[in-house]
Amino acid sequence: MLGYIIVIGLIIVAAMFVIGAYNSLVRLRNQVKNSWSQIDVQLKRRHDLIPNLVETAKGYMKHERETLENITEARSKAMGADSVKEASKAESELSGAVSKFFVVVENYPDLKANQNFLSLQEELTSTENKIAFARQSYNDQVLFFNNKIQMFPSNVIAGMFNFKEADYFEVETQAERDVPKVDFGD
Amino acid sequence: MWELIRANRRKSIALFIVMGLMLMVLGYLIGEAYWPRGGGVGGLAVALLVWGIWSLVGYFAGDSILLKSSGAKQVTPDVHPQLFNVVEEMKIASGLSHMPKVYIIDSPAPNAFAIGRTPEKCSIAVTAGLLAILNRDELQGVVAHETAHIHNRDIQFMTYAGIMLGTVVLISHMFLRSLWFSGGRSSRYRSRSGNRNSGQGQAIVMVVAIVFAILAPIMARLLYLAISRRREYLADASGARFTRYPEGLASALEKISGSKEDLKTANKVTAPMYIVNPLKGKGKKLANLSSTHPPITERIRILRSMAGGAGYADYQSAYEKVHGKKSSVLPQSALADKSAVPVLIPGQEEMAGAGQKSSRREFGDVVRAVNQYLFLFCAGCGLKIKVPPEFKKKQFPCPRCKTQIEVPLAEMATVGAVLESVDQGRQETQKDYDMVYRRKRSEWESFRCNCGKTIQLSPHFSGNYLDCSNCRRKIKIELPQI
Ligand SMILES: [Zn+2]
Numbered sequence A: 001m002l003g004y005i006i007v008i009g010l011i012i013v014a015a016m017f018v019i020g021a022y023n024s025l026v027r028l029r030n031q032v033k034n035s036w037s038q039i040d041v042q043l044k045r046r047h048d049l050i051p052n053l054v055e056t057a058k059g060y061m062k063h064e065r066e067t068l069e070n071i072t073e074a075r076s077k078a079m080g081a082d083s084v085k086e087a088s089k090a091e092s093e094l095s096g097a098v099s100k101f102f103v104v105v106e107n108y109p110d111l112k113a114n115q116n117f118l119s120l121q122e123e124l125t126s127t128e129n130k131i132a133f134a135r136q137s138y139n140d141q142v143l144f145f146n147n148k149i150q151m152f153p154s155n156v157i158a159g160m161f162n163f164k165e166a167d168y169f170e171v172e173t174q175a176e177r178d179v180p181k182v183d184f185g186d
Numbered sequence B: 001m002w003e004l005i006r007a008n009r010r011k012s013i014a015l016f017i018v019m020g021l022m023l024m025v026l027g028y029l030i031g032e033a034y035w036p037r038g039g040g041v042g043g044l045a046v047a048l049l050v051w052g053i054w055s056l057v058g059y060f061a062g063d064s065i066l067l068k069s070s071g072a073k074q075v076t077p078d079v080h081p082q083l084f085n086v087v088e089e090m091k092i093a094s095g096l097s098h099m100p101k102v103y104i105i106d107s108p109a110p111n112a113f114a115i116g117r118t119p120e121k122c123s124i125a126v127t128a129g130l131l132a133i134l135n136r137d138e139l140q141g142v143v144a145h146e147t148a149h150i151h152n153r154d155i156q157f158m159t160y161a162g163i164m165l166g167t168v169v170l171i172s173h174m175f176l177r178s179l180w181f182s183g184g185r186s187s188r189y190r191s192r193s194g195n196r197n198s199g200q201g202q203a204i205v206m207v208v209a210i211v212f213a214i215l216a217p218i219m220a221r222l223l224y225l226a227i228s229r230r231r232e233y234l235a236d237a238s239g240a241r242f243t244r245y246p247e248g249l250a251s252a253l254e255k256i257s258g259s260k261e262d263l264k265t266a267n268k269v270t271a272p273m274y275i276v277n278p279l280k281g282k283g284k285k286l287a288n289l290s291s292t293h294p295p296i297t298e299r300i301r302i303l304r305s306m307a308g309g310a311g312y313a314d315y316q317s318a319y320e321k322v323h324g325k326k327s328s329v330l331p332q333s334a335l336a337d338k339s340a341v342p343v344l345i346p347g348q349e350e351m352a353g354a355g356q357k358s359s360r361r362e363f364g365d366v367v368r369a370v371n372q373y374l375f376l377f378c379a380g381c382g383l384k385i386k387v388p389p390e391f392k393k394k395q396f397p398c399p400r401c402k403t404q405i406e407v408p409l410a411e412m413a414t415v416g417a418v419l420e421s422v423d424q425g426r427q428e429t430q431k432d433y434d435m436v437y438r439r440k441r442s443e444w445e446s447f448r449c450n451c452g453k454t455i456q457l458s459p460h461f462s463g464n465y466l467d468c469s470n471c472r473r474k475i476k477i478e479l480p481q482i
């Protein structure tokens, strides 16, 4: 009799542990998803802004076909990415192409004086910043989640229910440094 | 992060208890001094009642009162897209769940504050003067500091501690004033009503009450200031962490401190809410004791000494470096966060010297937008055109390229007809420019700026001026003579 009670008690305790660990894994995975959607919004915004930018710049930058083509190409590559790993690579290439573009723009004072261009530049700068800040909090969430998956005893539950580690959203440091800066009030 | 907020709350509660005791003792003593034997309880009740009413008003209407009295107007993103962008960036960086409302104060004095009962219902207000003199990175620094106040739950503390301080000051002030005006009469009344002994005891109570009424506001103020100044340091540190670029805030503070303008809508009660003390003229001598803010030069020096990184530990060691001694300025919970926060390296340094002239134009833009001007962009050349609310024509030719521009009349009131454009409407004098270049032909051509930088003009260039990308000289471009 006593043996049965002990066995049933152990089963209940084990079940409660599994449920608790499972729920906390789900919660963390949702947080990771939620943080990712924050970045995703900004990435989409950037994809929307770039055609306008290229269109505005085209008339002024006749001699920079290559630069403009690079941006368009990097954009379509980034839009085609369907995993975080792929996206982070493509998006950092896109960041690089955009910042190269803004360096070239320095040689076109008439383009720099165009108000449409200036507001596009501000939007793009801000979107780059938002991506960088959102990336920070996404990566923090991924760190929590992956730690939970790797550490005992929650790793057992993670293995049972097939929880997979999330990918970090990484950007080359160079691209991060080249975030375009805008001149206020020009 | 939650640790930090909790530590803040513990300190606030300790402060409230000490200040609350002060208020109660003050009320009791004054009651006893006026109505001997039993008046103390009445005085205590009156003090608590005054404080309770003020707190309720502060809770329900504190933010709207401050926003209204400072002349702040809530604005939509199109009035100043960059300000909205920067606020949203800091919302993301600090992890706030809601976007703060954005207000602009129509004043040339550069300043900013944040206000709100909960982090979900917060507002950030900046003056038009601030927008005029700061570049993007600096604006981001200031907004980061204000967002940090929201994030660290400083605003509620500032509001309620300010109200408690205000109550102590008010009650002491009223008591001392009433003595000044009716001192003689009340003492005569007292000596008739009681015997000699109680009269003597009464005199002692009166003296104690007077001394306490003089000292309590000073003590309460010092207590309040000590903690509010610490919160300024903490907001600077959090701001640097959010932006990962301490230089932005440092350079903003430098520009703000260089301004001679007083913010006319600020007063003693609202002063602690601002990023820098808006009342410059007053209380300079007692700056160290009576200032709600740490000296600006010191805040700048600390931010600029953050060499290693933009984290809390970096701020703490920068503080120690500036003061030359070990002393903790940030709560332990903030320093427990050991993660390395690298400082961003700005892509281009050129904006540091952005000219004042273009800024002044921007200041006008902001003020006009706050006053409901409509901004239209020419489809042909991109020129930004300001249309005053009184304009009533359906369309007009662009002043620069003559493309017809449609005016969405539904958005505007229709009285009068004045057209003002950014470039043409302004009184142009030679003094506005540092250099003049007359084009020889309308093809590709290049010329040298006085600083030696070669500037290229394309056939499409249709502007009136350009800024040299090297020395920021404003160069007027005149059309070729035909
Ligand atoms: Zn502050």
Ligand SMILES: [Zn+2]
Residues within 6 Å of the ligand: B378, B379, B380, B381, B382, B383, B398, B399, B400, B401, B402, B403
């Ligand atoms: Zn035009």
